[in-house]
Amino acid sequence: MKDNLEFDILIAGGGTAGCAAAIAAARRGHRVLLVEESNALGGASTTGGVPEWFASLTGLGDIFDRVKADLERFGAIFFGRFFNQEILKAVWQLMAEEAGVQILFHASLSGARVEDGSVREVSLLSCSRPLKVEAKYFLDCTGEGDLAFLAGAEFHQGHPETGRTLHMTLTCILYDTGQPVIPYLPPGLEPVERPEDLPGLNARIPLGDGRVYVNMTKVVGHDPTDPFSLSDAELEARRQLLRVVHYLQRTQYPTYTMASTGASIGIREGRRIVGDYILTEADILDRTPCDFPDGVAVATAQIDFHSLTRPGHVGWRQRVEPYAIPLRSLIARDFRNLLMAGKCISGDQVAQSSYRMTPTCCAMGQAAGTAAALAVERGVEDVRMVDVSELRRVLTADGMELDPRRHEAFPPVVEDPPDRSAAV
Numbered sequence: 001m002k003d004n005l006e007f008d009i010l011i012a013g014g015g016t017a018g019c020a021a022a023i024a025a026a027r028r029g030h031r032v033l034l035v036e037e038s039n040a041l042g043g044a045s046t047t048g049g050v051p052e053w054f055a056s057l058t059g060l061g062d063i064f065d066r067v068k069a070d071l072e073r074f075g076a077i078f079f080g081r082f083f084n085q086e087i088l089k090a091v092w093q094l095m096a097e098e099a100g101v102q103i104l105f106h107a108s109l110s111g112a113r114v115e116d117g118s119v120r121e122v123s124l125l126s127c128s129r130p131l132k133v134e135a136k137y138f139l140d141c142t143g144e145g146d147l148a149f150l151a152g153a154e155f156h157q158g159h160p161e162t163g164r165t166l167h168m169t170l171t172c173i174l175y176d177t178g179q180p181v182i183p184y185l186p187p188g189l190e191p192v193e194r195p196e197d198l199p200g201l202n203a204r205i206p207l208g209d210g211r212v213y214v215n216m217t218k219v220v221g222h223d224p225t226d227p228f229s230l231s232d233a234e235l236e237a238r239r240q241l242l243r244v245v246h247y248l249q250r251t252q253y254p255t256y257t258m259a260s261t262g263a264s265i266g267i268r269e270g271r272r273i274v275g276d277y278i279l280t281e282a283d284i285l286d287r288t289p290c291d292f293p294d295g296v297a298v299a300t301a302q303i304d305f306h307s308l309t310r311p312g313h314v315g316w317r318q319r320v321e322p323y324a325i326p327l328r329s330l331i332a333r334d335f336r337n338l339l340m341a342g343k344c345i346s347g348d349q350v351a352q353s354s355y356r357m358t359p360t361c362c363a364m365g366q367a368a369g370t371a372a373a374l375a376v377e378r379g380v381e382d383v384r385m386v387d388v389s390e391l392r393r394v395l396t397a398d399g400m401e402l403d404p405r406r407h408e409a410f411p412p413v414v415e416d417p418p419d420r421s422a423a424v
């Protein structure tokens with residue numbers, strides 16, 4: 001095997017955005033390398049243990065439509081928006097293979113070489129071997145903006161004053177053993193006696209197949225981009241989870257036990273890479289649907305800004321009118337060939353709390369992958385030279401509805417009255 005590789009497009013991160021980007025670019029005939037540090041595709045929605053789509057599910061492009069249709073064939077969608085994560089891993093893999101994507105698992109980024117505002121090469125570490133990959137275009141779909149960070153791109157993180165990010169959660173699936181279980185809590189862990197004392201949300205959702213999705217831990221005040229802080233968060237989350245499961249076994253689920261937990265703690269928010277445009281709270285709270293001439297995806301989900309400090313508090317939820325995500329928010333400022341898609345794009349913290357949802361990440365991925373593909377096809381060294389109207393035409397032909405007025409806000413009605421002060 002060669003240690004120095006060359007591709008047209010390198011995509012870092014095989015989560016939802018990365019998979020969609022890779023498929024969009026590869027099916028146009030380009031040589032695409034998809035670099036993923038785990039052993040499966042899908043990111044937060046598979047290995048991360050989040051089996052739920054939270055957004056309107058139409059007009060997001062033919063890649064998302066295909067994912068939905070394939071999951072349906074497996075009978076792996078429940079109540080329209082929950083899915084079997086193990087099947088989703090396979091669905092993404094088969095789609096990527098069919099498109100001709102070269103998938104590299106167990107590979108983590110370790111560096112990026114930049115010349116004259118262009119990323120030329122990234123360094124990877126896989127199976128204890130260093131690898132170098134050159135490409136014409138690079139897409140950061142790592143969720144935490146690792147590639148852009150390594151390339152030296154500017155980024156923002158967390159609350160502008162405190163730096164606090166939305167909390168992290170280790171999710172879990174419970175299954176019914178069919179007989180009473182013995183709830184056990186190791187010494188040193190405090191039992192939860194009342195719902196008010198739960199560390200996170202009281203969110204346990206029966207999936208309709210005998211399993212229950214538990215999204216009830218809440219680790220605040222940790223930094224998902226700091227190695228020791230992230231490790232502490234994992235440790236704290238697992239302690240919380242033992243307390244949560246012990247509580248559930250003594251209350252609603254006396255015959256249930258843990259089947260699995262996320263392979264890594266769920267990170268709602270990491271670095272937000274600064275792009276040519278920063279999508280803001282003011283944009284998304286516009287009462288008329290916010291549109292841009294270079295809109296390449298549409299987000300529909302509410303502001304879902306969990307309290308940054310308080311346990312168990314849902315925080316600030318507010319309906320937004322569907323809004324466009326401009327291509328400029330997917331292009332790293334000061335770079336010619338570096339794009340982002342998914343939760344690490346260029347936006348402020350409040351806007352991110354809405355566009356971070358998985359279906360929206362899929363649409364962004366398709367848009368960024370298509371933009372990079374067109375740049376390669378036109379032979380341009382700066383993605384800004386791609387004809388935006390052509391990109392929008394291609395995306396529309398590929399099933400994306402780019403007019404925010406033709407989308408529906410999700411959910412249509414938000415139960416909690418908007419309370420911005422609940423965000424802190």
Ligand SMILES: Cc1cc2nc3c(=O)[nH]c(=O)nc-3n(C[C@H](O)[C@H](O)[C@H](O)COP(=O)(O)OP(=O)(O)OC[C@H]3O[C@@H](n4cnc5c(N)ncnc54)[C@H](O)[C@@H]3O)c2cc1C
Nearest residue numbers: 013015016017037043044054109143266267342343357358
């Ligand atoms: C607890 C929790 C609950 C949520 N609930 C919902 C919900 O109900 N509905 C909803 O729609 N959304 C929900 N979200 C949000 C949503 O899951 C994510 O924001 C979205 O899936 C992110 O997609 P992405 O492609 O941007 O990133 P990810 O899915 O995080 O993918 C990033 C990928 O990059 C890989 N990677 C990272 N760094 C490197 C590196 N250095 N080298 C190589 N690979 C790397 C990772 O392994 C991962 O596979 C939730 C999130 C969390 C954490």
